[in-house]
Amino acid sequence: MAGSKSVVLAALVANGAIAVLKFGAFLLTGSPSMLSETYHSISDTGNQVFLLIGIRYSAKDPSRGHPFGYGKAQFFYSFLVSVLLFGIAGWESLKHGYDAIRHGHQVAPGTVTVASVTFDTVYVSVAVLLGAIAFESYAFIKAHAELRSQMAEYGWTGMVEAFRSTSDVTTLTAFTEDAIALGGAVLALAGIVLSRVTGNHIYDAVSAALIGLLLMGFALALAWENKRLLLGESVPANLDEDLQSLIRDHPGVTHVDQFRTMFVGPDDILVAADVSFADDLDTAALDEDIGLIESKLRERDERVTFVYVEPEL
Incomplete structure (x- = not known):
């Protein structure tokens, strides 16, 4: 339990800082993939709050109405997280990317001047995404280490078995979110750089749509895994x-x-x-x-x- 909470707190701090940086970069560049990443990080930050609520609620002592305790609260809040990840971040990212593919998007000026220093706005996005990759890598490594320790404790042979067998849905959710966040940041970085190099907005727009599909795909998988525990799954x-x-x-x-x-x-x-x-x-x-x-x-x-x-x- 303590390991799960520390994993969520690490992800909360990382995602909150990254969301602010990504939104600032979007305002400067108008990049569709950067807006998708902003939606993503805002959603992830909210998700960590839900997971912490689930951890706190599940720690309540058993009562007459809940004689087996409140442990399933973590299953419920993790399921809620997957729905929000699908419904908000994934859908909004896909919709924005699709609109940008069909109609194009307004590209912000290629340079910006701050304190008498002029620089290319693409560097803002690149710097923010590289920072996001660094933050998310830290959170991912922490979640991965916790999942690995469970694999060693319970004798699971690989990540697939751990994903299907673990009852620690909080760590599983944080691990999945961090993996998606890393993938999304890499996609956004590739789209922005390719659009600037070629002068064609389509790469940036396609990256935004792919980020949405990535979010929705993993969110559905996460919801399916939470469903098995909500319905009362037996042990492996x-x-x-x-x-x-x-x-x-x-x-x-x-x-x-x-x-x-x-x-x-x-x-x-x-x-x-x-x-x-x-x-x-x-x-x-x-x-x-x-x-x-x-x-x-x-x-x-x-x-x-x-x-x-x-x-x-």
Whole structure:
């Protein structure tokens, strides 16, 4: 949880600073791709605020109305982030880029004078985008390191498996946003430089549209991954089998009749099992065995928070 929060805070600071710089560059240059990047960074900044709200809300203690806690708040706010990323930044970027492709755009003067110094406005955009790449690289490296640590902890073999298996949607969202931000900045940089070199606005306009498509594509993928957890996904198959084996192999257990798991938060797993025990176990021994089974499950994965074992004699 602490790792997730630090990742989001790093992204918040980076995106807030970058949004201001990109908007200033757009005002100077009129570049469509720079406006798309401004939409992108403003959206990302708002998204980090939503993620922090989700982290704070999910930390509330369980209540009568929410006996399994508020952990799924992070799933909801991460889903909301993906919708906003799609609905605002992606759509606006694509629309602006499409309009610029069809109708062209008004190119700002090629030079600007500040404090008696005259310089080419393209350098403003290049400097801002290079700065954005540096900031986003820092945030991306931090999110990547947190995801890598989870991969090592849970034995995931690659990023694809981590993307599909992680319950830490906050880190996943921050990682995805940072990756998109880097890709968008590179596209904008290429479009602006090519337009200035060739004198053709189409490169800048196409870059703006591509940034919109990039945002929407990743936002849909992120929304799909959040949906699985909102609907109550079980733990990955290998962990599911390990937990069942711990119960099956416990002395006195003859059969696991029913076994169910569900993520009720990024760090909280619910385990419910109907277990057949040997006929000669008395009530006291049965209670002790159930307690031992619960301890074994929690030792196997510290995220196992709620355990319900129903004995079947």
